[in-house]
Each structure stands twice: as structure tokens, then as C-alpha cells.
Amino acid sequence: MNVLVFLIPVSLVLGGIGLAAFLWTLRNNQYDDLEGDAWRILSEDDKGPEDEDGSA
Template sequence: MGILLFLIPVSLALGGLGLAAFLWSLRNRQYDDPEGDANRILSKEWDDRPKP
């Protein structure tokens, strides 16, 4: 039972750290993609099909 007094704060701290990292990535526009997949799918430049 004593281990719970250690594990609960550690898990809350790690969860808070993950949330802080996610919010930082949102604020720094890590998920913005100005080109977008819609433009990339039409390009032959990055064709990942296997070569015959």
C-alpha cells in the first residue's frame, strides 16, 4: 500500500509532462502542413511504388 504513495504522484507527473509536450507542439505549429496530402498525392516526385 505504501508503494501507491509513490506511484500515483509519479504517474500524475508523467501525464502532466505528456500534456505539456502536446500543448507545446500545438503552440509551435508542429501539426500544420501547408502543402498537405492533397497536393502530395498528385506529385510523381515522391512516388513510393516498387520499381519493376
């Protein structure tokens, strides 16, 4: 039962850190372009890293 004195504050601190990280991502517009990455990965227009410098 004494372990709860340690675990409850630790869980509240970790939950607060998670909430702060989530709010930081909201403020830095991390969720603005939800479909862009999904379409970008299907696009064949991108060159790979070996194609950019001319050596393959």
C-alpha cells in the same frame, strides 16, 4: 498499498510531461498542414537522394 504513495506522484508527473509536450506542439504549429504530407507522399515529383547528386 504503500506503493501507491510512489505510483500516484509518478503518474501525475508523467501526465504533466505529456500535456506539456502536447501544448508545445500546438504552440509550434505542428498540426497546421494535416493533408500536405498525405499528398506529398503520393507525389512522384520528388527525387530520391541518389538522384540529387547525379550518381545512382
